[in-house]
Each structure stands twice: as structure tokens, then as C-alpha cells.
Amino acid sequence: MTQPRTGRPPRADAVRNRLKVLEAAEAVFDARGTTASTEEVARAAGVGIGTVFRHFPTKETLLEAVYVSRLRKLAEEAGALASADDPGVAFFAFFTRVVGHAATKNALSAALTEAGVDVRDAAAETGQGLKQALATLLSRAQEAGAVRGDVGLPEVMTLLVGASQAAERADVEVRDRALNVVFDGLRAHR
Known part of the structure; x- marks a missing residue:
């Protein structure tokens, strides 16, 4: 994950959210294939779609x-x-x-x-x-x-x-x- 422009390390909740999204994406892509949507990943992670795109822009x-x-x-x-x-x-x-x-x-x-x-x-x-x-x-x-x-x-x-x-x-x-x-x-x- 890239560091914020401030040079400070990412907040703990941001690190947790990134990990949740990544783990959910693995599970969703395993179960539904790579055509599964980012919305499905967000739901599985329990976060909003904005959180997914904040960590993974595409x-x-x-x-x-x-x-x-x-x-x-x-x-x-x-x-x-x-x-x-x-x-x-x-x-x-x-x-x-x-x-x-x-x-x-x-x-x-x-x-x-x-x-x-x-x-x-x-x-x-x-x-x-x-x-x-x-x-x-x-x-x-x-x-x-x-x-x-x-x-x-x-x-x-x-x-x-x-x-x-x-x-x-x-x-x-x-x-x-x-x-x-x-x-x-x-x-x-x-």
C-alpha cells in the first residue's frame, strides 16, 4: 500500500480495511471467478465500494x-x-x-x-x-x-x-x- 503524501504510515483501520478487502476478493474470485464484481467484493468485505477503490483504484x-x-x-x-x-x-x-x-x-x-x-x-x-x-x-x-x-x-x-x-x-x-x-x-x- 502506498504511503500517504504526508509521509505518515497508514492508519490502523486503513490497513485492516485493505486486508479485509484483499481476503474477501480472494474468497469471491475463488467462488465466482474473476468476472465477479468489485461490488460483490465490497459486500463480502463488509465495506463500501469507495473503500475498495481507495485501496485498489481499478x-x-x-x-x-x-x-x-x-x-x-x-x-x-x-x-x-x-x-x-x-x-x-x-x-x-x-x-x-x-x-x-x-x-x-x-x-x-x-x-x-x-x-x-x-x-x-x-x-x-x-x-x-x-x-x-x-x-x-x-x-x-x-x-x-x-x-x-x-x-x-x-x-x-x-x-x-x-x-x-x-x-x-x-x-x-x-x-x-x-x-x-x-x-x-x-x-x-x-
Whole structure:
């Protein structure tokens, strides 16, 4: 959030309202898709439409904030899993989580691209943090002998993208079976 021109930090209620709007937008876009209106977001947040636009001047800025927030949360989850007792379980659980979020993430990305937003640029910093966290999960899983040593981050990212796109078109049961096939290919064979 930008600082007011006075140089003072934002008021506590403004920070709370921004967070409420962002959380409500995530829930609304998850449930209704990216075509849901900002009025629906305002209602879900329990604020007026003016409050939404005070923090997010356009729907595109709101969509972008939701997109970046989702990536940031995934990076934080990956970071938290980096110290898990079982690095293999942590790696595969995170992979599954990312694929499970694919439909909403891809819809947000498509809506932003359609609006002329460079998604890679908008999420560059957060995306880099996510890649670093995933690299740590991969490295730990390989050190523990749970993931093949000849697989690098580029291969894992490619598999994540492919599995995520496929998951959008499959029911949960098929998605889970397909993930098991992918995981069998990633597992270190002892």
C-alpha cells in the first residue's frame, strides 16, 4: 500500500480495511471467478465500494494484488515446509497444494493478461521467492533420498505447470491419480 503524501504510515483501520478487502476478493474470485464484481467484493468485505477503490483504484489492481498475495502465501507455505521432519512428504504435499490452486491462479493470470498487465513483471519479486522456496524443498527432498537427484528446479517447474494446466480440466480423482504418476517419476528409486 502506498504511503500517504504526508509521509505518515497508514492508519490502523486503513490497513485492516485493505486486508479485509484483499481476503474477501480472494474468497469471491475463488467462488465466482474473476468476472465477479468489485461490488460483490465490497459486500463480502463488509465495506463500501469507495473503500475498495481507495485501496485498489481499478479491478485490475485488485486482481493483481490477489494474484501476488496467493503467490506470497505459497512461498510462505514452502518456506514453512522447508524445516519439516520429512522433506519428501513436504515436497510432494507442496506440489499437490500448488496444483490444487491452479484453476484460480490461472484464471487470475488470464484476466490480468487480458487487461494488459504483464503478469511476470507484476509477480517477479514474489515469484522469485516462490522459486527459491521450492528449490529449497527440492534440495532437502533430494538430500533425504525422496526425490531423484537428476531432477532440477526447471524440470519440477515444468511438471508443476503441466500438472496445473491438466488439473483444470480433470476431476479431483483423475487429478490425484495423475499426480501419483508424476510423483512416481520424481521419486528416487532405491
